[in-house]
Amino acid sequence: MNIKKKIILSGMRPTGKLHLGHLTGALESWVAMQGEYQNYHLIADYHALTTNPDTSGIYENSIDMLIDWLSAGLDPEKSPMFRQSKIKEHSELHLIFSMLITAARLERNPTLKEQIRDLNMDNVVYGHLGYPVLQAADILLYKGDVVPVGEDQLPHIEITREIARRFNTQYASVFPEPEGKITKFARLSGLDGKRMSKSIGNTILLSDSPEVITKKLRTAVTDPQKLRKGDPGHPDICLVFDYHNKFNHSEIPEIRENCKSGKLGCVDCKMNCAKKIIDALAPNREKRDYYESHMDKVKDILADGEKHAGTIAEQTMAEVHEAMKLG
Numbered sequence: 001m002n003i004k005k006k007i008i009l010s011g012m013r014p015t016g017k018l019h020l021g022h023l024t025g026a027l028e029s030w031v032a033m034q035g036e037y038q039n040y041h042l043i044a045d046y047h048a049l050t051t052n053p054d055t056s057g058i059y060e061n062s063i064d065m066l067i068d069w070l071s072a073g074l075d076p077e078k079s080p081m082f083r084q085s086k087i088k089e090h091s092e093l094h095l096i097f098s099m100l101i102t103a104a105r106l107e108r109n110p111t112l113k114e115q116i117r118d119l120n121m122d123n124v125v126y127g128h129l130g131y132p133v134l135q136a137a138d139i140l141l142y143k144g145d146v147v148p149v150g151e152d153q154l155p156h157i158e159i160t161r162e163i164a165r166r167f168n169t170q171y172a173s174v175f176p177e178p179e180g181k182i183t184k185f186a187r188l189s190g191l192d193g194k195r196m197s198k199s200i201g202n203t204i205l206l207s208d209s210p211e212v213i214t215k216k217l218r219t220a221v222t223d224p225q226k227l228r229k230g231d232p233g234h235p236d237i238c239l240v241f242d243y244h245n246k247f248n249h250s251e252i253p254e255i256r257e258n259c260k261s262g263k264l265g266c267v268d269c270k271m272n273c274a275k276k277i278i279d280a281l282a283p284n285r286e287k288r289d290y291y292e293s294h295m296d297k298v299k300d301i302l303a304d305g306e307k308h309a310g311t312i313a314e315q316t317m318a319e320v321h322e323a324m325k326l327g
């Protein structure tokens with residue numbers, strides 16, 4: 001029996017090379033879901049403009065991000081990857097959806113309020129307020145059933161569900177009401193203990209060389225009370241221990257014990273951790289080297305993904321027009 005796979009839509013803004021946080025927070029779960037679901041992955045280049053209209057480097061960043069996706073194990077045969085700006089139907093559906101939600105509802109969005117606070121924004125552009133509406137169009141254009149998200153994105157999925165319901169009630173039943181699927185991962189902190197972010201410069205990039213990873217790990221903050229080997233440490237408040245937990249899980253009991261007793265010093269512990277991260281990223285690095293020296297292949301993968309996505313998007317918009325009796 002041919003059972004239709006559920007559809008997943010997920011994407012990222014093309015802000016350049018990806019870091020460990022992207023790997024543990026999204027890419028690993030996208031790759032794991034590839035067989036069970038029909039995945040679609042969006043390079044959200046229009047979304048990137050909501051907080052910064054500068055488009056210099058946006059194409060290079062998109063290609064760099066695509067290479068990171070491929071290097072992490074996304075298979076273009078199973079998971080079409082495409083740029084939002086190349087599928088015109090995203091903009092068209094966004095326009096239609098923008099008539100189905102009030103400005104007051106969007107202003108109440110808690111994620112927007114947090115972004116305004118975190119980015120210290122004085123003014124919010126119209127497109128930023130409407131970010132969840134464009135996101136609804138991104139998801140529903142492919143009739144996404146499931147959207148892998150971090151907890152902070154759940155309010156956006158709720159807006160997508162509301163818009164789908166409103167469209168289906170107003171016109172005809174075209175769209176599913178997608179579910180948010182919380183990605184289960186330990187969110188990794190940056191090397192300074194703060195949220196991992198490229199703009200802060202506290203990341204380990206998936207494309208970093210072994211030498212750079214080792215150098216960066218040396219600067220990682222640890223338990224401030226453990227000043228030298230021999231001092232008893234508190235691994236549960238140490239971010240290097242978190243990294244071990246992710247990349248060197250089998251040695252966790254030994255590291256915990258030796259850190260606490262003082263037998264293990266932070267320098268040795270960090271170098272061991274660097275080695276494990278380097279080993280874990282070795283397959284990514286190998287694939288990245290391959291794609292970087294086969295850029296034609298990367299561009300073909302993107303073109304194929306855009307062709308595939310464009311076909312689905314056209315079909316959905318034909319249904320939308322019919323439901324709306326636009327002729």
Ligand code: SF4
Nearest residue numbers: 233238240259266269
């Ligand atoms: S020994 Fe390792 S786990 Fe313990 S504080 Fe130092 S770096 Fe952290």
